[in-house]
Amino acid sequence: MKSEAVSLPGGMLPEALKTPSVILGPVSLGGLDDQVFAPIEQRPTRAWYVALAIASAVMLLGFAFIGFTFVTGIGAWGNNIPVAWAFDIINFVFWVGIGHAGTLISAILLLFRARWRNAISRFAEAMTIFAVICAAIFPLIHVGRPWLAFWLAPYPNQRAIWPNFRSPLMWDVFAVSTYFSVSLLFWYLGLVPDFASLRDRTKSRLRRFFYSMLSIGWRGSASHWRHFERAYLIIAGLATGLVLSVHSVVSFDFAVSLVPGWHMTIFPPYFVAGAIFAGFAMVVLVLVVVRATMKLDNLITLYHLEVMNKIILTCSCLMGYAYVMEGFTAWYSVNDYIRHTFWQYIAGDYRVAGWTMIACNILIPQLLWVRRFRRSYFTMVFVAIAVTVGMWFERFMIIVGSLHQDYLPSSWQMYRPTLVDYGILLGTFGLFFTLVLLFARVLPVIATTEMKIVLLGSQPRHGGGDHG
């Protein structure tokens, strides 16, 4: 936070080296509460109601399509042999990936003690939970008999059989449910002190009752804070392991198989990088709207957005590396099947999807090398949407591109999604944005307690104590 000039023999510090403040302008502890809690304590705007109406309408449409699938069967989708897995798994991987940015921001950046994280961690974590909810719909509905989905759980049963723990699909069940519960726990823990603030501010008895319940009697005692901080840091460290492992386990769904184009050892880190990539794009997209509509631009500054754009750019380069590696290894392997699959990505039946993927993931984000673009709403929204689209198409190419033409030419078949497929995908976007909109008006979108920690002057000067 030192943006004062440092005088040197060579002159003043160049502008490019000054670290921007994470908070613009003077903000007091109490003022922070007032600013962040305002949307919760005031009536929502008309724009919010309109947005909620649209989002929930889309969501309900999606639910209707899901209900139709439930009653009719998976035949309502475009899945068939050979592309037996299509939109269901694409959308699942897509949404789980989007969730990872939230955990990275709230957990990994906490471990790095990056101060800019505090303003956006709450929102990012909420987005993780909402994204995982959207993702979890798909494994449940894509089984032929969803009412028997509880068979996936390992409980003693009269069938006298256990789930197959050797299968990556079971690893998925454990990984995604662990990820969801840990993210929920982490999010809730961070919310407890904020609920205490809300409890003590509110005049409404009903709200006071709910906030009391949710804050479970938190009183800010120092003896509690030390346990809290320790637990929070430990969960952050463990959640970091989850970020790596959950999307790696999702990648194992594909990589342990023999399908050409799927069995590439680079899949685990490649999927994790892609998840962070897609997730940050969604975070940037939503934060631009939050910043513009909720009067929080001194707390969620352009600096925050710029840093996130740099991360998007980094991930774009990592994805480029992964694509080059896959292409190179496909050639290097001298394996006709793998070579054919990769050739199909760029010149086959789905080449439009393939080139969309490359353009959106690798080419368009290169705009972010330019500082002006990193700080421009228009460019960053454009890039974020492009990345979201590109990452969806990437999953499409991996799954459909590999499955529709694998080993036996007699089994090759085009895949065509149906209206129900599109409807459910759209519905999950509706669900996600409905939850985001509700969250923005019901819960504090910025973790006020964590923000207070990084306000100027909020911590005592170090008086000779080292913290070990």
Added chain:
Amino acid sequence: MRREGVTRVLAAGAAAGLAGVAACFVSGRERFWANWILWFLFLLTIGLGCLFLVALEHLVAARWSVPLRRVPERLSGLVLLMAPAALLALFSLPVLYPWTAPESLKDPLIAGKAAWLNVPFFALRVVACIGGWILGYRIFVGGSLRQDREKDPRFNVRARRFAPAFMILFGITVTVVAFDWISSLEPAWYSDVLGVYLFAGTFLAGLAATTLVVLHLMARGRLPGVGPDHVYNLGGFLFAFTVFWSYIGFSQYLLMWYANMPEEVFWYKERLEGLWGPLVLALAVLHFFVPFFVLIPRDAKSEPRRLTGVATLMLAAHWLDLYWMIFPVLGKGPLFGWPELSFAVFFISAGLLWLRRDLARGADMPMGDPFLREGLEFRL
């Protein structure tokens, strides 16, 4: 004087080691070159890991690491030191690398990649990688050393602007090193995560070497102001990247084990049968289990003695990792005889001699860096 004593011991060791190395050259050409490749890659990866660390610090504009940055800057000189070793290693190609033999082109698996695996292109890649690394060294390290004198903050701006380009260069060169020197020992095999795997080991080796030298300098009071909080960060990174290396290594193994495709899994089969099995177990214990459990407690990450032990262990484990990847191509079980010992004595003594000489001159911290004071004031 004690200092002279240590130098004399190291010099004697280097000489004795060199004699053994020369003897090995005469007695067993294959084994000589296997050891040469192993040691050249070991020291090269330490240097590359340190150069990456320096570039990373510039890329994210880290402040806490500024007082420590001179250490990895110095250690990245190993890259320059290993450049001639790499060029000499080109002579190992006909001995160890099957694709150099003209008859190998009868095998379609090798003929299909002959456009990449041929001696002229290989040599060109080696030279290009070395060129890239020298460029990075000059910009980051040369610029930092110059900044000591000139105190010009524009170096930081230049380094920060160059860092992303260097990262891309680094990613490509580490992948090329992995594919060329390690993977092409058995040209039928391929794994596209090998570049990431070598990167993980490289960064970890660079971190471990940096930690060792930082602790060594701190013990002698040469880094005033650097305290337990800085060391804790180093320990934290060591811990995190131990987990990262293990994750990449295990997932490569799991995927190949699970699919069990003969054209891939033979590489693992060679490296798990016979005495190699216990060696791999030792590698897992030394490279993951011991550092992981030792570094879990918060205090352990900033305790100098424990960190020294873990960092040394990590360097040894990195060596074992490279050994395990390279030596099975000799077709015998794990070999630990006088050639290996001579190479170890020679390279370690020579390396330490060079390091001592380098540490003796120049400043121990980047004195010209405008953020030095802020870095020293860092507290968790």
Added chain:
Amino acid sequence: MGNQPFSVLGLFDSAQELMDAIRAVKGRVAGRLDAYTPYPIHGMEEALGLRKSPVGGMVFVMGLIGAISALAFELWTEGVDYPVVTAGKPVFSWQPFVPIMFEVTVLFACFTAGLGMLFLLNRLPFFRHPMLGSKSMPLITRDKFALAVEADGQDLDVAAISSALRAAGARAIEVVEQPAPLGPVSPNFLLRVAAGAGIACLAAGYLTYWGVKLFPVTVPMVHMLDQPRLDPQRADGFFKDGFGMRMPVPGTVPRGQVPFTLRGPGDAAGLGNPLPRTESVLGKGRQAFLTYCSVCHGALANGQPSMTAAYGAKPANLMSEKFRDYSDGEIYDVIIRGKNAMPSYSADLSGDECWSVVHYVRALQRALNAKDSDIPMEAPK
């Protein structure tokens, strides 16, 4: 306890002031010190002399338990209780068990950290703490910092503590009283709530049981049982005669069988037995004969089975001269196409099996019409 206060609070405006005050007051007042802050303050633990948090140790132990129990569970279920070979891998292979082991470890560790911290270490939820009803609490959660001197068994000297706090820089002092006695939320009320919750759980359990039992057999969940297909032994409107089960189309040939092309006895007469006369062929022929032929023709093929009297037919005596003169192909033809009352056995016996039966019949015929030259001429020893 009457009117004894719970604690005396000094309020400060910044974290720095609070830390200075702690250093000034610690050890000089009677009572236990605690600080109340809107966010965690660096150095607070050391300043107040609080012990280090045991969360780390708890997490480590539970994480280890999670790892071991997950691995043990997986090995037991997949290796011992119901071993299934997956992808040709050994049943006790540890490699595929690692991902779930890792996830369960993280799950156990995180929940120990989060819930252990809240429930065990902080003893939350707890709504009756005196601080929650104090006037300072809203100030503290907003932007003020409080140093509390709490009664540590003995009574508090309010005046002395207040002056010490004021001397240390407190902007305001508050004496926090013990909480008021329970209002409407009495033990009786809580008991009734608990009873209601218990009954609700029982009802929910009962309903769940019936729901889970009946749900899968309710339309539309039954739709996979209700398939538009022809079931055996059920009428169906698809075919005009209403039968679901159909005969195979004329000319249908079973798998693995070459279609029989014989049209008349003359066709078969010329066929020779393609099978060699070996013990195994004769054994198979005997087996098939006893299964299919001996019912009518008798075990010795002499036309005297046990069942003729029951249905009044007259099966042929295969040992008679007429049938001894039949060629192999003619016997084969009778088996395949049937003759008179004997049905065709082409659906029951494959071509090879028929030929082995022919061999067997020939062996029987030879056995019941043996010549002197068949007996070996060796003197017993």
